[in-house]
Structures are given as C-alpha cells and as structure tokens.
Amino acid sequence: MAGTLKVNRPAPEAPPADAADVRRKPKKEGEQGGRGGRDSRPDDRRAKDANPPRRAGKPEARDAGRSGGRTDARSDGRNDGRSGARSDNRTPSREHRAIPPGPPLTPRTSTAEGLRLSKVMADRGICSRREADELIERGWVFVDGKRVSELGTRIDPDARIALAPEAKQEQAQRVTILLHKPVGYVSGQPEPGYQPAMALIGSDTQYDHETSQRFHPSQFKGLAPAGRLDIDSTGLLVFTQDGRIARQLIGDNSSVEKEYIVRVEGQLAENGLALLNHGLWLDDRPLREAKVEWINDDQLRFVLREGRKRQIRRMCELVGLNVVGLKRVRIGKVALRDLPLGQWRYLSDDESFA
Numbered sequence: 525m526a527g528t529l530k531v532n533r534p535a536p537e538a539p540p541a542d543a544a545d546v547r548r549k550p551k552k553e554g555e556q557g558g559r560g561g562r563d564s565r566p567d568d569r570r571a572k573d574a575n576p577p578r579r580a581g582k583p584e585a586r587d588a589g590r591s592g593g594r595t596d597a598r599s600d601g602r603n604d605g606r607s608g609a610r611s612d613n614r615t616p617s618r619e620h621r622a623i624p625p626g627p628p629l630t631p632r633t634s635t636a637e638g639l640r641l642s643k644v645m646a647d648r649g650i651c652s653r654r655e656a657d658e659l660i661e662r663g664w665v666f667v668d669g670k671r672v673s674e675l676g677t678r679i680d681p682d683a684r685i686a687l688a689p690e691a692k693q694e695q696a697q698r699v700t701i702l703l704h705k706p707v708g709y710v711s712g713q714p715e716p717g718y719q720p721a722m723a724l725i726g727s728d729t730q731y732d733h734e735t736s737q738r739f740h741p742s743q744f745k746g747l748a749p750a751g752r753l754d755i756d757s758t759g760l761l762v763f764t765q766d767g768r769i770a771r772q773l774i775g776d777n778s779s780v781e782k783e784y785i786v787r788v789e790g791q792l793a794e795n796g797l798a799l800l801n802h803g804l805w806l807d808d809r810p811l812r813e814a815k816v817e818w819i820n821d822d823q824l825r826f827v828l829r830e831g832r833k834r835q836i837r838r839m840c841e842l843v844g845l846n847v848v849g850l851k852r853v854r855i856g857k858v859a860l861r862d863l864p865l866g867q868w869r870y871l872s873d874d875e876s877f878a
Contacts, residue, residue, distance in 0.1 A: 644679060650685065652767020660677070662691075665687060667683050695766070700766055701763040702863065702870070705753055705761040707756055722749075751774050754834060760852045760855055780856040781829055782855050783826070786851075789822065789845070796843030801813065801814055801815065811835075814829070815827035856878050
C-alpha cells in the first residue's frame with residue numbers, strides 16, 4: 525500500500541568539547557537565534573563551516589546520511605547556506621539522484637513491422653510453418669510478385685503470396701494415410717510394452733481401395749500422426765506429411781468433427797446426458813458443446829469438435845459412467861467405412877476432411 529515512510533534517525537553523538545571548539549565557535553547573541561533565524565556570519569565563514577572536519581572512525585556513509593537528513597528538513601526554503609555548499613561538493617546518493625525523463629516506451633507490435641511470412645502462410649492454410657521455412661529457403665515463395673528466400677522475412681498481412689510450380693508439385697506428392705488402429709497400439713511415440721501404430725504401415729498391410737498408388741519406405745519421411753487415439757481405443761487414425769492437413773485437424777482453431785461409438789456401463793447421473801452435451805469442465809476449462817445420444821441400452825454416439833487427453837472417458841466418469849469400449853468412426857467428411865482392422869489406405873484426391 526502506497527504511503528509515506530517515516531524514519532526515526534538516531535540523534536548524532538555529541539562531539540567532545542575540544543572538537544566542538546575546532547568545528548564551531550559559540551554563537552554570539554543575535555548571530556542565529558534559532559532554526560528560522562538569519563545567519564549573520566560573513567559568506568566566507570559560512571562556506572568554511574559548511575564542511576567541518578570529519579571525526580576519525582566515522583564512516584563516510586553515516587555522515588552523508590545525516591547530511592541528507594538536514595538538507596531534507598530545510599527543503600521548505602529556510603536554507604542557511606550549509607546544505608547548498610555540501611550538495612555542491614558531494615555526489616548525491618543513488619536513491620536521491622534525479623533521473624532525466626526519457627521518451628515513453630512503445631511496445632513492438634507485429635502489425636507495425638509486418639508478420640513473419642511463414643506465419644502468414646500457415647494462417648492461410650498454404651502449408652505448416654516448418655514447411656513454409658523449407659519453401660522459402662528454396663526460393664519457391666513469391667510475395668507480391670517478388671521472390672523471397674530469406675528466413676524471418678516480414679510482410680504485410682494482406683500481401684499476395686504465390687508458390688512456384690516446384691512447390692506445388694512437391695505438395696501434391698505428400699501423402700496422407702488412414703489407419704484402422706487396433707487396441708494395444710499407441711498413436712505417437714512407443715511406450716514400454718506397446719508398439720507405435722505407425723509400425724502397422726507397410727506394403728503388406730495396405731488396403732487396395734481404388735488406387736494404383738503403392739507404398740514406398742521414403743513416405744515415412746515427415747509422416748506424423750494428426751491426432752491421438754488411446755491405447756485402449758480403436759478406429760480411424762490419420763498420419764500425414766502435409767502440414768495443411770495437420771493444421772486442419774489438430775490446429776489450435778480446429779473445429780473438425782470427430783465421431784465415436786462408445787460402449788459404457790454404470791448408472792447415468794440425473795441430467796447426465798444433458799451435461800455430456802454441454803456443461804462439463806476438464807482441466808479447469810469448459811468443454812466445447814458436443815453431440816451425444818444413445819444408440820442402444822449400452823452404447824452412446826459422441827460427436828466432438830476438440831480432442832483433449834482421454835476426453836470421452838473422463839466426461840463419462842463425471843456423470844457416473846465407465847467406458848468399456850471406444851471406436852472412432854469418422855473425422856470430418858472422411859469415414860472409416862469398411863477399412864479392415866490393422867490395415868490402412870491413402871486419402872484419395874477427391875477426399876477432404878472439411
């Protein structure tokens with residue numbers, strides 16, 4: 525709380541009698557009758573007495589502090605000249621030193637300097653930021669008709685961006701794979717006792733789905749899961765080399781629907797179905813509105829537009845249900861359909877998630 529700090533300074537020790545004689549002669553009647561009296565001594569005497577000899581053994585900092593206290597007490601204009609003389613000969617302490625005002629600080633804003641080209645490309649869905657940096661380094665990006673090859677380049681957010689034909693050709697060669705993941709496989713990095721789902725991708729597990737495209741090991745380069753599916757869950761899992769698709773499915777602003785068939789047991793709490801649709805919180809944050817309905821006595825259909833860790837299982841626990849089976853059957857406009865368990869296929873050119 526702001527306020528005034530009042531400091532009680534200890535009274536200075538009385539100097540010995542002989543020292544008092546050296547420092548100052550007794551005042552004669554009429555020279556200076558009190559604090560507000562006028563000093564009638566000559567100017568040269570006042571200047572001389574303004575810096576009395578220092579007593580041995582007294583640190584300079586202590587004397588300076590007492591001097592500062594006397595100066596503050598006379599700051600109302602009743603200056604006898606001594607404080608002025610002392611301030612001329614001494615450097616003020618840091619806490620009392622005046623700091624000249626500078627220009628007001630103006631925070632740097634991205635709009636004033638432009639936005640990073642890679643960010644603008646990602647925001648527009650051209651590619652991911654990592655892919656944008658690769659294209660820029662190759663000189664395959666043009667801004668308002670000019671080639672840009674320097675990383676970190678900033679541009680007007682409304683600038684026109686175009687890709688070289690080579691970049692478009694490379695993007696067209698990137699693959700997206702749809703896998704029917706079995707229970708017991710992890711979506712991402714391997715865990716003790718469990719294999720990654722990517723281990724199921726190979727030429728021997730490819731499902732022939734009206735395509736002549738064949739798998740090649742080089743397609744593992746840059747291939748990453750675009751979403752998660754728990755070890756105990758099964759269903760549609762997407763792997764892609766295309767940053768545009770990854771951003772579409774798992775970006776911060778993604779709203780692509782994901783549909784699940786969930787088998788449950790337990791006693792549903794009163795108003796539990798309504799809460800599953802809207803009103804639950806996880807990790808101190810509200811969940812987005814969902815679509816949840818009964819299919820039969822022990823199965824629910826969930827349609828979500830977000831994907832938090834073990835979200836459906838945790839939602840069900842909050843309303844008295846226990847999940848005993850979970851299968852993802854659709855992501856956006858792409859459905860699992862008849863893809864066999866443990867097999868995969870390519871996303872075709874005429875398919876899209878949104």
